[in-house]
Each structure stands twice: as structure tokens, then as C-alpha cells.
Amino acid sequence: MTAPARLLLADDHALVRRGVRLILEQEPDLTVVAEAGDGAEAVEVARRTPLDLVVLDIAMPRMTGLQAAREIGRARTGSQPPKLLMLSMHDNEQYFFESLKVGACGYVLKSVADEDLVGACRAALRGEAFVYPGAMSALVRDYLGRLRRGERVPSTVLTEREDQVLKLIAEGSSSKEIARELTIAVKTVERHRANILAKLDMRDRTQLTRYAIRAGLIEP
Amino acid sequence: MRLYWKVVLINGVVLCLALLALVLGPMSVSRSTVASEVLVLAGGLAAILLTNALLLRSSLAPVDRVVRAMAYVDLTGPDGRLAAPPSGPGRSLVDGFNAMLDRLEEEQGTSNAKALAAQEAERHRIAQELHDEVGQHLTVVLLGLKQLEGQVPAAQAAEVAVLRESVRDGLDDVRRVARRLRPGVLEDLGLTSALAALTNDLGRHHPAEVRRVIAPGLPGLASDTELVVYRVAQEALTNAARHSRAKQVTLSLVRIGEGLVLEVADDGIGFDASTSGAGLRGMHERSRLVRGDLRITSRPGQGTTVRLAVPLAVGPS
Incomplete structure (x- = not known):
């Protein structure tokens, strides 16, 4: 068995940090090796501790999570920089795109952290993007708009089911709602979601960032 | 004499x-x-x-x-x-x-401006407290319940799961209220992102096609000017969604000369522009705060265009 991944947790609220830590440490493949109370401290700790993943709260004093992520991403030379994952209260896809831009793999909303955080950590460690659901619908809507206007988009062949899921995502339905609507399991919806992303060339961080810039969702 | x-x-x-x-x-x-x-x-x-x-x-x-x-x-x-x-x-x-x-x-304009500024400041404070205090505490409870759920017998675990969903709803409510009070995205990520978020929101809740043309590399604005541009865009998009029955809404932000021009145009049913409601008056008052120039052109059946030009250098701020 490989050694568990080493994590740094940064959140200015000590009790939130503790809660997140307890959730993560239930998993045998994850271990929290350090904590930080603000962005600057996180950068400092990341500089001298070997890490695999840094989980950063966006709203922190001294240096926001986004600024800290940018610093951590560029500080390491030689060795592989740790993967980055953002945690936030804000339900807004723009934070997701901005997170991608500063080098993070994903963005987890605090109100679903109990469900999504572990999965997001694992996706980030694998080097995949963890696509925030709200962002997914913005991306898909933009894609459909381009298709309608006859612009050049990645040519894809979606299955009939994937096409149904795509339309529901564009309308802003959550995985749960889609599962209920199509009477399939939530897990199945998520598999369709992942397939759609892959087919639209939006699987990893770089592809997603490029797409978001082209769609005018973020500035280059 | x-x-x-x-x-x-x-x-x-x-x-x-x-x-x-x-x-x-x-x-x-x-x-x-x-x-x-x-x-x-x-x-x-x-x-x-x-x-x-x-x-x-x-x-x-x-x-x-x-x-x-x-x-x-x-x-x-x-x-x-x-x-x-x-x-x-x-x-x-x-x-x-x-x-x-x-x-x-x-x-009257000055005192309206003061009232608006005071209102924005108050909203800002409340939104921040909701996020930083209430939101954090609810997050702690949410994570704690998740932890607890794995440790108690199955009979109680179901009860804990119900509580956890309830806390999640509470957290969603807090976030929604805070977001309505003050868009964090404007402060944290800037005007371009905030306008993108507004158009995304409209696209999500409205059948019209929403297009967004934001010129890259726009110069930064003073924060009060950004807020005015944001609020005018918000009001204009809300009006377009509620009343226009438009098929297409376009938001654009470009630099023209020494100013930045926001335009929200729709191809909807339009209205008689000489009648002004509270929303339109609010837009005018806000634009006056930053010496902006607001023009609303609309005729029944011809769609509506809201155009706000703000100077790039506004005072010493």
C-alpha cells in the first residue's frame, strides 16, 4: 500500500479546520500533516513542508486563499508543487474559474464539504479537475450557445442519455434532481457528467481554464 | 434694481x-x-x-x-x-x-448618494458577518454531524442525517441572503467576473439567450464606480428578465475614449421611456454618484437599451 497523501489545511476558523481534519482523517489514504490559520502562513508552511495537496479556504485574513494558491503554485522549483483545492462559502461559479486560473484543481462549497470534500481531494491528487456543479452548467450553457450560433466547438458524439443529462445540467439541475428526473442513480448521473466533460475536452484544469477564457468567463 | x-x-x-x-x-x-x-x-x-x-x-x-x-x-x-x-x-x-x-x-442628490453609500456599507457588513460568523459555525456543525453519524448506532445515525440536511439548508440560506446583500465576487474577483456571474445567473433562470461582450484588459475602476456599474447592470438585467420578454439579451463593457461604457440591450417589447419607475430612478441616482452618464432608450416594440458611461478617473479615490 502506498503512503497516505500529505495534506495542508488552511482556514482561519480553528473549529472548521478541526471539522475538516476529522472528516479527512477517516480516510486511510489521506493524512493532514500541517495546518495554517491564514494565507501567508499557508505559503510559509508549504515552503518548508513536503506536501501532496493543499486545501485552502478562500476568505482568509492577511492573504486570501486565491493569492496563497498562486504563491504556492509558483514557489516550488525542481520538485513537483503540491496540488491545490479551494474551499469556500461562496456559491458562485466565478470562484471556480478563478481557482482554476490560480492553479487549483477544484472548488468545494462548504455546505457540501461533508459529501464532496473527500472525493474532490482524491480527484485533485489524481490530477483531475473537480468541477463545481454551478460551473458545469455555465460551461454547458455556453457550449450549447456556441453550437446554436454555429461556432466551432469540439465535435462530439454524445449518447442519447448523455444528451439528456447535458440539457438538464444546462438548466441548472443538480445531480440529485437529474437522477430523480431520469430515474437513475446519482452515481450514474455523475458518471455521465464525467463522460460529457471528457467528450467536450473539459476534463483537466488546463482545458477547463482555456475554455473559460475563450468563453469570456475569466480574463486570461 | x-x-x-x-x-x-x-x-x-x-x-x-x-x-x-x-x-x-x-x-x-x-x-x-x-x-x-x-x-x-x-x-x-x-x-x-x-x-x-x-x-x-x-x-x-x-x-x-x-x-x-x-x-x-x-x-x-x-x-x-x-x-x-x-x-x-x-x-x-x-x-x-x-x-x-x-x-x-x-x-437632494448628495443626500441620496449618502443614503445609498450608507446602505451599501451596512449590507456589506451584514453579508460579511453572515459569512464569517454564522456560516463558519454552521460549517462546524455540518462537519461535526457527519463525523458523529459514523460513530453512533444505525437508529440514531438516521436522525443525525436528518439534522445534517437541515444544517445544510441553513447554510444555503445564509449564503443566499449574503449573496443578495452584497456580491462577494465583485470584491474578491473584480468587475469582469462579477458581470460574468450576473449574466450566468440570468441565463440559468431565464429562457433568453444571454450574450456577454467584455473587452479584455480593461483598466481598473475605483471601487465605488465598480459597484455602481455592477448595480446598474444588475438592475438592467433584472428588468430585461422580468418585463422585456426578450429572446436575446446582450451585456457589453468596453472602453470608449476616457470612459468605460456598459450597455445592456434586449430585443424585447420595450416600454415608454418617458415613464420612470423607482428602479430607473435608482439607476440614475447611482450613476450620478460617480458622475456617470446614464441613458435609457426604449420604445414599445423596439427593445430596450441601458447605457452607462463612467469616467475612468473619478476623483482622488
Whole structure:
């Protein structure tokens, strides 16, 4: 068995940090090796501790999570920089795109952290993007708009089911709602979601960032 | 000349003329006045009064007009201004009155601006506290319950799961309220991202196709100007969604000369632009705060365009 991944947790609220830590440490493949109370401290700790993943709260004093992520991403030379994952209260896809831009793999909303955080950590460690659901619908809507206007988009062949899921995502339905609507399991919806992303060339961080810039969702 | 002196002068001239007529004229008054003399005197007096009345009337007419205007004046537009007579004290009276209206309007604008700024500051504070205090505590509870769920017997675990969903709803509510109060995205990520978020929101809840044209590399604005641009865009998009029945809504932000121009245009049913509701007035007031220039063009059946131009360098801020 490989050694568990080493994590740094940064959140200015000590009790939130503790809660997140307890959730993560239930998993045998994850271990929290350090904590930080603000962005600057996180950068400092990341500089001298070997890490695999840094989980950063966006709203922190001294240096926001986004600024800290940018610093951590560029500080390491030689060795592989740790993967980055953002945690936030804000339900807004723009934070997701901005997170991608500063080098993070994903963005987890605090109100679903109990469900999504572990999965997001694992996706980030694998080097995949963890696509925030709200962002997914913005991306898909933009894609459909381009298709309608006859612009050049990645040519894809979606299955009939994937096409149904795509339309529901564009309308802003959550995985749960889609599962209920199509009477399939939530897990199945998520598999369709992942397939759609892959087919639209939006699987990893770089592809997603490029797409978001082209769609005018973020500035280059 | 002041009004007082003009009245004195008119009275003086009329009385002098009467005196001259009395001295130089061929008339005299007997010790015991006879009827013909009374008639002449009465005629003279009537002539004096009539002359006086006519002269005073033309001088005092502006006073009456100002008094009437004061009773009905509406401070919201430039329509309340009076046309000044070409010269004389009436002119200074009307000019003074118009200047007073200008000043009142200016002051009303300033106090509206202050009220708006105070409201924004208060919203900001409440949103921040909701996020930083209430939100964090609820997150702690949410994560704690998740932890607990794995440790208690199955019978209680179901109960804990229910509690956990309830906490999640609470957290969602807090976030929604905070977001409505103050868009964190504007402060954290800037105007471009905030406008992108607004158009995304509209696209999610509205069947119209929403297009976004935001020029890359726009210069930064003062934070109060950004907030005004954001709020005007928000109001314009909300109006388009609620009333326009548009098929396409386009938001654009580009630099034109020394200013930044926001335009929200739809191809909906339009409205009579001369009728202004509270929302439109709010947009005008906000734009005035940052010396912006707001134009709303719309005609029934022709769609609506809201265009706000703000100067790039606004004051020392």
C-alpha cells in the first residue's frame, strides 16, 4: 500500500479546520500533516513542508486563499508543487474559474464539504479537475450557445442519455434532481457528467481554464 | 434694481405726475367743493390708481408665478424651472428661484448618494458577518454531524442525517441572503467576473439567450464606480428578465475614449421611456454618484437599451 497523501489545511476558523481534519482523517489514504490559520502562513508552511495537496479556504485574513494558491503554485522549483483545492462559502461559479486560473484543481462549497470534500481531494491528487456543479452548467450553457450560433466547438458524439443529462445540467439541475428526473442513480448521473466533460475536452484544469477564457468567463 | 425700489419709484412717478397736473393744469378746488370738481378729482384719482395698478402688475407678476411654482414644484426633474422675464427685478427673482431649485436638487442628490453609500456599507457588513460568523459555525456543525453519524448506532445515525440536511439548508440560506446583500465576487474577483456571474445567473433562470461582450484588459475602476456599474447592470438585467420578454439579451463593457461604457440591450417589447419607475430612478441616482452618464432608450416594440458611461478617473479615490 502506498503512503497516505500529505495534506495542508488552511482556514482561519480553528473549529472548521478541526471539522475538516476529522472528516479527512477517516480516510486511510489521506493524512493532514500541517495546518495554517491564514494565507501567508499557508505559503510559509508549504515552503518548508513536503506536501501532496493543499486545501485552502478562500476568505482568509492577511492573504486570501486565491493569492496563497498562486504563491504556492509558483514557489516550488525542481520538485513537483503540491496540488491545490479551494474551499469556500461562496456559491458562485466565478470562484471556480478563478481557482482554476490560480492553479487549483477544484472548488468545494462548504455546505457540501461533508459529501464532496473527500472525493474532490482524491480527484485533485489524481490530477483531475473537480468541477463545481454551478460551473458545469455555465460551461454547458455556453457550449450549447456556441453550437446554436454555429461556432466551432469540439465535435462530439454524445449518447442519447448523455444528451439528456447535458440539457438538464444546462438548466441548472443538480445531480440529485437529474437522477430523480431520469430515474437513475446519482452515481450514474455523475458518471455521465464525467463522460460529457471528457467528450467536450473539459476534463483537466488546463482545458477547463482555456475554455473559460475563450468563453469570456475569466480574463486570461 | 430691487423690487422695493421699483415699487417706490413707480408710486413716486405716478404721484409726481399727478402733482404736476394739479399745479400746472387749469383746475382748482373751491373751499366748498362743487359737484363738477368732485367729478374731476374722482376721475384723476381713478387715472392715478389705474396707472399705478398697471405698472405694479407687470413688475409683480413674477412674484405670483414664483409663488404658484413653489406650490407645485417637483424636484425630480428640470421641468420645474421658470422662464425668466428679459430684465428688471422680476428676472432676478425668477433667477434666484431657479438657482434655489438647482441647489435643492443638488443637495437632494448628495443626500441620496449618502443614503445609498450608507446602505451599501451596512449590507456589506451584514453579508460579511453572515459569512464569517454564522456560516463558519454552521460549517462546524455540518462537519461535526457527519463525523458523529459514523460513530453512533444505525437508529440514531438516521436522525443525525436528518439534522445534517437541515444544517445544510441553513447554510444555503445564509449564503443566499449574503449573496443578495452584497456580491462577494465583485470584491474578491473584480468587475469582469462579477458581470460574468450576473449574466450566468440570468441565463440559468431565464429562457433568453444571454450574450456577454467584455473587452479584455480593461483598466481598473475605483471601487465605488465598480459597484455602481455592477448595480446598474444588475438592475438592467433584472428588468430585461422580468418585463422585456426578450429572446436575446446582450451585456457589453468596453472602453470608449476616457470612459468605460456598459450597455445592456434586449430585443424585447420595450416600454415608454418617458415613464420612470423607482428602479430607473435608482439607476440614475447611482450613476450620478460617480458622475456617470446614464441613458435609457426604449420604445414599445423596439427593445430596450441601458447605457452607462463612467469616467475612468473619478476623483482622488
